[in-house]
Amino acid sequence: MKYDYTNKIVLVTGGTGALGRAITAAFIASDAKVVSSYVIDREIEQLKKESKAVVELIKTDVTKEEEVEKLVLSVISKYGRIDVLVNVVGGYLGGKSVSELDEKEWNLMMTMNLKSAFLISKHVIPQMVSSKYGKIMHVSSRTGLKSSGYDSAYAASKSGLIRLVESLSEEVKDSNINVNCIMPSTIDTEANRRAMPTADHSKWVKPQDLANVVLFLCSDEANVITGAAIPTYGVA
Numbered sequence: 301m302k303y304d305y306t307n308k309i310v311l312v313t314g315g316t317g318a319l320g321r322a323i324t325a326a327f328i329a330s331d332a333k334v335v336s337s338y339v340i341d342r343e344i345e346q347l348k349k350e351s352k353a354v355v356e357l358i359k360t361d362v363t364k365e366e367e368v369e370k371l372v373l374s375v376i377s378k379y380g381r382i383d384v385l386v387n388v389v390g391g392y393l394g395g396k397s398v399s400e401l402d403e404k405e406w407n408l409m410m411t412m413n414l415k416s417a418f419l420i421s422k423h424v425i426p427q428m429v430s431s432k433y434g435k436i437m438h439v440s441s442r443t444g445l446k447s448s449g450y451d452s453a454y455a456a457s458k459s460g461l462i463r464l465v466e467s468l469s470e471e472v473k474d475s476n477i478n479v480n481c482i483m484p485s486t487i488d489t490e491a492n493r494r495a496m497p498t499a500d501h502s503k504w505v506k507p508q509d510l511a512n513v514v515l516f517l518c519s520d521e522a523n524v525i526t527g528a529a530i531p532t533y534g535v536a
C-alpha cells in the first residue's frame with residue numbers, strides 16, 4: 301500500500317541503522333519531509349531524486365538531554381512542527397548472566413534503549429499537544445515481553461519501553477496523539493547475519509516489512525490504535 305505523507309514532518313532517530321534506513325526510505329518514498337541522523341547512501345539518494353521528499357540530517361546523541369532539546373527546537377524552527385516521531389535508537393547486549401554483567405553494561409542498555417525514548421518523547425510532546433496532532437512510534441523487542449535468559453539488561457530496558465509507551469499514550473490521548481511501539485523478533489540485518497551465520501535467515505523479519513507496519517501505525521488509518529505494543533515476529 302502507498303501512503304501519502306506529503307507535508308508531514310517526520311523525525312526519525314536512529315536513521316543510520318539497519319531498520320532506521322528502511323523506515324527513512326519508506327517515508328521518503330511516501331513524500332514526507334524527513335529529518336534523520338542517518339548517513340546518506342546511494343539508495344536513499346536515488347529515492348530522494350524520485351520523490352518530493354525533503355530530507356535533512358542532524359547529528360544528535362539522543363541520550364543527552366541538551367542535544368535532544370536542540371534537535372527538536374531546530375526541526376520546529378525550520379519546519380514549524382513535528383507530526384511524526386519514529387524513535388529507532390537502540391542496541392543489544394547479551395550473552396552474560398546477571399552475575400557477569402557489570403554496572404556499565406547495565407547502564408548502557410538503560411540509557412540507549414529507555415532513557416533515549418523518554419528524552420525524545422519528553423521534548424517532542426509539548427509541541428504535538430499544542431498542535432493537537434501527533435504520531436509517536438518506538439521500537440521495543442519481542443524480548444521486552446519474554447526473555448530467554450542472558451539478556452537481562454536488554455530485556456528490562458525494552459520491557460520498560462513498553463510501559464513508557466503505555467503511560468505516555470494515556471497522558472496524551474485527549475490531544476489526538478497516538479503512541480505505540482513495535483516488538484520485532486530477530487531482524488534480517490547484515491549485523492545479525494554476521495553474528496548468526498548458520499541461522500535460518502528466511503525466518504527473520506525484514507526491515508522493509510517493519511517499515512510498512514510503522515507507516516501504517518503513523519498514518520491516520522491507525523487513529524484508533526494507541527498504547528499498543530505490536531508483535532512483529534514474522535514466522536520466527
Ligand SMILES: NC(=O)c1ccc[n+]([C@@H]2O[C@H](COP(=O)([O-])OP(=O)(O)OC[C@H]3O[C@@H](n4cnc5c(N)ncnc54)[C@H](OP(=O)(O)O)[C@@H]3O)[C@@H](O)[C@H]2O)c1
Binds near residue numbers: 319360412440
Ligand atoms: N536487530 C534486531 O534483531 C532487533 C530486534 C528487536 C528489536 N530491535 C531494535 O530495533 C532498533 C533498530 O535496530 P537495528 O538492528 O537497526 O540497530 P542498528 O543497526 O545498530 O541501529 C541502531 C541505531 O541507533 C543509533 N544510536 C545508537 N545510540 C545512539 C545515540 N546515543 N544517539 C543517537 N543514535 C544512536 C545508531 O546510530 P549510529 O549508527 O550513529 O551508531 C543507529 O542509527 C533498535 O531499537 C533495536 O533495539 C532490533
